[in-house]
Each structure stands twice: as C-alpha cells, then as structure tokens.
Amino acid sequence: MSDITQSGPVLAADGTPLKRSLSRALRMQKLRALMLIAPLLLFILVTFILPVGDMLFRSVENGIVRDTLPRTVEALADWDPASGELPEEAVFAAMAADLQIAAEEKTHTKVAKRLNYENPGVSSVFRKSGRKVSKWDLATDGPFREKLIDIDKGWGDIELWRTIKTYSGQITSGYFLNAVDMQLGAEGPEIRPENERIYNTMLIRTMRMSLIITFSCILLGYPVAWILANLPARKANLLLILVLLPFWTSLLVRTSAWKILLQQQGVINDTLVWIGLVDDANRLVLINNELGTIIAMTHILLPFMILPMYSVMQTINPSYLRAAKSLGATDWTAFWRVYFPQTVPGIGAGSILVFILAVGYYITPALVGGTKGTFISNLIAYHISTSGNWGLGAALGAILLAVVLLLYWVYDKVVGIDNVKLG
Amino acid sequence: MSALPPYATVGQRTWHYTFRVICGLVFFFLIAPIVVIIPLSFNAQDFFTFTPEMLRLDPEGYSLKHYRDFFNNDSWQSAMWNSLKIAPMATIVSVTFGTLAAIGLSQPHVPFRRAIMAILISPMIVPLIISAAGMYFFYSRIGLQGTYIGVVLAHAALGIPFVIITVTATLVGFDRSLTRAAANMGADPVTTFFRVQMPLILPGVISGGLFAFITSFDEVVVVLFVGSAGQKTLPWQMFIGLREQISPTILAVATILVAISIMLLATVEMLRRRSERLRGMSPS
Numbered sequence: 001m002s003d004i005t006q007s008g009p010v011l012a013a014d015g016t017p018l019k020r021s022l023s024r025a026l027r028m029q030k031l032r033a034l035m036l037i038a039p040l041l042l043f044i045l046v047t048f049i050l051p052v053g054d055m056l057f058r059s060v061e062n063g064i065v066r067d068t069l070p071r072t073v074e075a076l077a078d079w080d081p082a083s084g085e086l087p088e089e090a091v092f093a094a095m096a097a098d099l100q101i102a103a104e105e106k107t108h109t110k111v112a113k114r115l116n117y118e119n120p121g122v123s124s125v126f127r128k129s130g131r132k133v134s135k136w137d138l139a140t141d142g143p144f145r146e147k148l149i150d151i152d153k154g155w156g157d158i159e160l161w162r163t164i165k166t167y168s169g170q171i172t173s174g175y176f177l178n179a180v181d182m183q184l185g186a187e188g189p190e191i192r193p194e195n196e197r198i199y200n201t202m203l204i205r206t207m208r209m210s211l212i213i214t215f216s217c218i219l220l221g222y223p224v225a226w227i228l229a230n231l232p233a234r235k236a237n238l239l240l241i242l243v244l245l246p247f248w249t250s251l252l253v254r255t256s257a258w259k260i261l262l263q264q265q266g267v268i269n270d271t272l273v274w275i276g277l278v279d280d281a282n283r284l285v286l287i288n289n290e291l292g293t294i295i296a297m298t299h300i301l302l303p304f305m306i307l308p309m310y311s312v313m314q315t316i317n318p319s320y321l322r323a324a325k326s327l328g329a330t331d332w333t334a335f336w337r338v339y340f341p342q343t344v345p346g347i348g349a350g351s352i353l354v355f356i357l358a359v360g361y362y363i364t365p366a367l368v369g370g371t372k373g374t375f376i377s378n379l380i381a382y383h384i385s386t387s388g389n390w391g392l393g394a395a396l397g398a399i400l401l402a403v404v405l406l407l408y409w410v411y412d413k414v415v416g417i418d419n420v421k422l423g
Numbered sequence: 424m425s426a427l428p429p430y431a432t433v434g435q436r437t438w439h440y441t442f443r444v445i446c447g448l449v450f451f452f453l454i455a456p457i458v459v460i461i462p463l464s465f466n467a468q469d470f471f472t473f474t475p476e477m478l479r480l481d482p483e484g485y486s487l488k489h490y491r492d493f494f495n496n497d498s499w500q501s502a503m504w505n506s507l508k509i510a511p512m513a514t515i516v517s518v519t520f521g522t523l524a525a526i527g528l529s530q531p532h533v534p535f536r537r538a539i540m541a542i543l544i545s546p547m548i549v550p551l552i553i554s555a556a557g558m559y560f561f562y563s564r565i566g567l568q569g570t571y572i573g574v575v576l577a578h579a580a581l582g583i584p585f586v587i588i589t590v591t592a593t594l595v596g597f598d599r600s601l602t603r604a605a606a607n608m609g610a611d612p613v614t615t616f617f618r619v620q621m622p623l624i625l626p627g628v629i630s631g632g633l634f635a636f637i638t639s640f641d642e643v644v645v646v647l648f649v650g651s652a653g654q655k656t657l658p659w660q661m662f663i664g665l666r667e668q669i670s671p672t673i674l675a676v677a678t679i680l681v682a683i684s685i686m687l688l689a690t691v692e693m694l695r696r697r698s699e700r701l702r703g704m705s706p707s
C-alpha cells in the first residue's frame with residue numbers, strides 16, 4: 001500500500017526501533033515524575049499515614065491479657081463458660097502463678113484496667129489479690145481455688161472467668177463493639193443495657209448537628225455566592241474580602257469572639273436587652289449548649305460553602321435566565337427550573353466539604369459546646385488523654401475516619417480533589 | 424443582578440432590596456464577630472462587653488492595658504516565641520517537599536496520579552483529632568513526642584495539602600515549552616528550574632507557603648497531643664485561657680492575630696493577581 005519500501009520497523013536516530021525508543025523515553029519521564037514525588041510521599045507516609053495506621057491498629061490490638069496471663073489463657077482453653085461451672089483447680093493454679101509474676105513486674109494493674117473496661121469490678125479483684133498472692137509458695141500452698149476465693153469473692157464469679165477467656169485473643173472486636181454500645185456476651189455480641197448506651201447517642205448527635213450546620217451554611221451561603229457572582233468584578237472582589245477574611249482569621253480568634261459575644265453578660269445579650277427584646281432577668285442562654293456550637297461552627301465553616309458555590313455560579317451564563325424569562329417564565333420558575341439546577345454541583349461540593357470538616361471538629365465544640373454541644377471528637381480526646389482507654393478512643397476514631405473517608409471518596413468522584421480551590 | 428430594569432414591578436423591586444438586605448445581614452454575620460473584638464480589646468476595664476464610657480467614646484474608657492499585659496506576661500511571650508519558632512520551620516519543610524512533588528505531579532505522564540494526590544491531600548481531610556491521636560502514639564514510639572522536631576514534622580504534614588493545591592494550580596498555566604527552550608539552549612535541569620520555572624511559579628509557591636504558615640501558626644489540636652510544655656504555642660495558650668480562666672488579654676492577642684491575617688490575606692491576593700497577569704489572564 002505504501003510508496004515507501006520498508007524493510008523492517010521504523011528506526012530512531014541511534015538505530016533502535018522507534019517504538020522501543022519512545023517507550024523508553026516515556027518510562028524515563030514517568031520515573032522522573034515519581035522521583036520528584038517520592039520524597040514527599042515518604043515524608044507523608046512516616047509523619048502522617050503510619051501514625052494514623054498505628055492508631056487504627058490500637059482499636060483491635062489486645063495482646064495484654066495473653067502477655068500478662070499466659071498460663072491462665074492456656075489453661076482456660078478447655079473450659080466452657082456455658083457449662084455454668086467454675087474452671088478447674090489447674091486454672092486457678094495457673095492464675096496464681098501468673099499473678100505472682102505480674103505483681104512482681106507490676107503489670108497486674110494494667111491487665112486489671114483492661115479487663116475492667118469490659119467487666120467493671122475486675123480491677124479491684126486483681127489489685128487486692130496481686131499483693132497477697134506474691135507471698136504464696138506455689139509448690140506447697142495449694143489448692144488455690146479456695147484460697148483465691150477467700151481473698152476476693154470475685155474469683156468465684158463465672159463472669160470474671162468468661163471475661164478473661166473472651167478477651168484472651170491477640171486481637172479483639174471488643175473496642176469496636178463498645179464504641180457502638182455493644183458487648184461480647186455469652187452468645188456473641190449483644191446490645192448493652194439501656195443506661196450504658198452513650199456512644200451511639202454521641203455519634204447520632206454529631207451527625208445530626210453536622211447536618212444542621214451544613215444546611216445553615218447552604219441557606220446563608222447561597223444568596224451571598226449569588227450576589228458575588230452577579231455583581232461587577234470590582235465590587236464582587238471587595239465583598240469577597242469579607243468572605244476571605246474570616247477564612248484567614250485564626251480559628252481560636254473566631255471561637256473566642258463567639259465565646260465572648262454569646263455570654264449571658266456578652267455583647268449580643270446586652271444589645272437585645274438594650275433594644276428591649278429580652279428582659280434583663282431572662283437573658284438568653286446562647287453558649288455551652290447545642291445552639292452555641294451551631295452558631296459558632298456555621299460562622300467558621302461558611303467560607304468553605306461560599307467559595308465552591310461562587311466558583312460554580314461564576315460559570316453560569318446569565319443569558320439562560322433571560323431566555324427563560326423571555327419565554328414567559330416567572331422569576332421564580334426561571335430561578336428554580338433553570339438557574340438552580342446548574343448550581344447543584346457547587347452546593348454538593350460545598351456541602352460535602354463542610355460536612356467532612358464539621359464531623360471531625362474538636363476545638364469549637366470543646367470551647368462553646370458545654371456538655372450538650374460536644375462532638376464525637378471530644379469523646380475521642382477524652383479517652384486518649386484523660387481516661388486512658390486508648391483502644392476505645394481508637395475504635396471511635398476508626399468509625400469517624402471511615403465516615404470521613406467515605407465522603408472524601410464521594411467528593412473525589414463528584415468534584416475531583418484536583419479542583420479544590422483555596423480562595 | 425446589576426441594576427433593576429425600569430419596567431420592574433413593585434414586587435420585583437421589593438424583592439431586589441430585600442435580597443440585598445439579606446446578603447448584607449449574612450456579610451454582617453461573617454465579619455462582625457471579628458470586628459467587634461477589636462474595640463473590646465482596648466477596654467480599660469476587665470469586662471468582655473462595652474462599658475458605658477466606651478459607648479460615650481470617652482477616652483477614659485479606652486486603654487492599652489491588655490496589650491501591656493500581653494507583652495509583659497511571661498507565659499504569653501514564651502508562647503508567642505514558640506509559635507514563631509515552629510511555624511517558619513514547618514513552612515520551609517512543607518514548601519520544599521511540596522513544591523518538588525507538585526512539579527512531579529504536573530508532568531504529563533504520572534502513574535497512579537489520582538491515588539498519590541488523594542494521599543497527599545488526606546492530612547487536610549482526616550479529622551485533626553485522629554491525626555493528633557495517631558501522631559501521639561506513633562511519635563511516642565519513635566521518641567519524637569514532646570520534642571520540637573516532632574511538632575515541626577507534624578505541622579509540616581498538615582501544611583502540605585495547601586502547598587500541593589496552590590502550586591499545582593499555578594503549574595496548570597505553566598508553558599512547558601519554556602523549559603524545553605532552556606534545555607535547548609544548554610541549561611541543565613537544575614539551572615532551568617531555578618532560572619526559568621521557579622521565577623514563574625514563585626507567586627503560587629509563596630501563597631502555598633503562607634497557607635502552610637497560617638496552618639501551623641493556628642494549629643492547636645495536634646500540638647496539644649504531640650507537644651509538651653516546652654512547645655506551648657500561642658493557640659495552645661489561648662485554648663487554655665478560654666477553657667480555664669478567661670482573661671481579657673485574649674482580646675489583645677486576638678486583635679494582633681487578626682492584623683496578621685489581614686496582612687497575609689492581602690499578600691496572597693496580591694500574588695494571585697500578579698500570577699494571573701503573568702499568565703496573560705485579566706485579573707478577575
């Protein structure tokens with residue numbers, strides 16, 4: 001077909017086949033790009049991804065029972081808690097041996113603390129026995145069953161042994177079950193009694209308040225984005241500064257501003273009393289409750305809603321609206337049927353962003369939320385820094401992270417992370 | 424929007440002005456809390472509200488008392504210095520790594536580009552409390568918890584998404600034939616980078632740096648967990664102040680921080696317009 005006589009593949013200048021030469025060039029290009037990215041990727045991996053992974057691992061990690069009470073765990077393997085009988089003497093002897101070593105290394109209080117999360121009361125049994133068992137001679141002082149029960153009646157409770165057996169694995173689902181208000185009962189996972197359920201309430205509250213905040217942001221942000229997109233560029237730029245300034249102002253500054261303004265003796269209440277809307281004796285309670293958190297967080301997150309909506313509205317051609325009206329649509333129909341559908345991507349992008357940020361907020365709820373307006377993050381912080389139940393904190397964190405990552409994935413599909421704009 | 428047409432009905436006119444009032448109220452909501460604390464910070468009394476003297480604009484009602492407090496109080500001063508020691512270092516680290524990676528990411532053929540991008544942006548998305556808890560556990564294992572370096576590394580990680588986003592956005596408009604032209608005239612890649620590419624993307628790099636700076640300068644959750652008393656930063660000190668005994672000195676600090684934000688915002692806006700001019704777009 002071709003005029004040129006070809007005796008083989010097309011060659012590059014150096015004599016290698018062109019195809020191979022091109023693919024080598026492409027490979028080099030890819031390699032160079034990866035070499036430029038590699039240092040940062042490594043940096044993020046060590047300073048960020050590994051730490052988050054470490055935290056996630058703690059939510060299932062449970063080596064402590066097995067490490068501290070190895071003989072007991074082994075002896076308990078044959079015991080069936082469903083039988084309704086206490087374990088045999090061998091198990092008690094193993095426990096005495098384990099306790100002696102643990103008391104010497106002072107690890108018995110740690111394992112007691114761990115088991116106490118699952119079965120309140122275990123801690124005191126272990127603490128009490130640890131001291132006394134260390135004085136026994138393991139070879140001659142048996143049988144240990146009666147002796148242990150003599151020290152603390154707790155040893156005669158099947159529940160205690162069942163807890164030890166249930167949590168003797170290297171990994172556990174206990175923290176996760178705990179985080180969703182369940183526990184490992186005799187027949188697998190079961191729901192906790194009504195009065196012990198707090199985490200579900202907290203999760204639902206976090207979701208509900210984040211949704212309210214997202215909606216208030218849409219409601220307040222939409223008109224502002226519209227006016228920014230439809231004013232002449234010079235005026236719009238001036239007004240845009242009013243949106244960007246809060247965005248650049250320190251989070252702590254904005255939170256302290258709200259804390260000061262919303263107080264009962266604060267500026268807002270003073271103004272309302274001065275106008276006469278509110279009686280001096282019944283000043284409004286605007287802070288340390290859900291309302292305080294919602295007001296402050298709506299203010300803080302509003303720029304994240306306005307900016308994506310604004311950038312979408314900028315691209316909408318105003319002649320569509322004019323066309324709709326010239327075809328006889330009323331102002332409302334033209335807006336609702338023609339303009340609004342085109343702004344949905346902006347609303348979606350802003351909403352996902354605001355919701356993602358709201359769900360994980362810690363500082364603002366901690367400062368203006370009191371006890372009623374705190375989020376799941378505050379509970380995580382409490383378990384990690386105050387109560388010391390790291391596993392539970394990590395499990396709650398893992399659930400929160402799963403929610404956020406799911407939304408992040410949706411955001412990437414819908415908007416694309418490349419399209420995130422900052423100001 | 425623009426002006427109302429002369430044939431607008433009464434209803435349309437009413438709506439037009441009502442709408443402007445609504446927008447005005449939202450702008451007021453956005454800006455008022457920040458503006459209000461500025462006059463309050465000059466209060467002569469230890470109150471968090473306007474005193475009658477202040478409302479009468481009596482000079483007696485105003486003073487620089489809270490500012491003097493801030494500059495004479497040891498814990499506020501050491502907090503400020505700690506912030507000024509941590510934020511610039513974190514910025515340098517994130518800008519260096521971030522710019523290199525952004526250049527890599529904007530090459531035409533990058534394998535796994537989407538996945539890499541998702542990982543690099545994740546520090547911005549993952550809730551801070553989770554990052555903070557993870558860093559607390561992991562940095563304790565490797566001995567970085569409670570050290571200056573630990574806090575700098577943690578803050579650098581948090582600032583990286585901002586550098587990546589701003590620098591890749593600038594690189595979108597970068598004409599790649601310029602680097603080829605430089606190479607053609609005999610410049611090696613390093614010279615090409617510093618003499619040709621860098622000057623052109625500098626505005627983006629600086630804004631990314633400012634974002635990274637403000638991220639670290641503002642950050643409190645991670646430093647609470649990763650830092651120790653020796654790294655107590657300004658936001659940390661403010662957080663304690665707000666939670667325990669709230670003192671009016673906080674108002675003075677807040678005002679100073681607002682002034683800093685205004686300066687940073689002005690710089691970023693200037694750079695953005697300059698970069699758009701350079702790329703031949705009319706600044707919007």
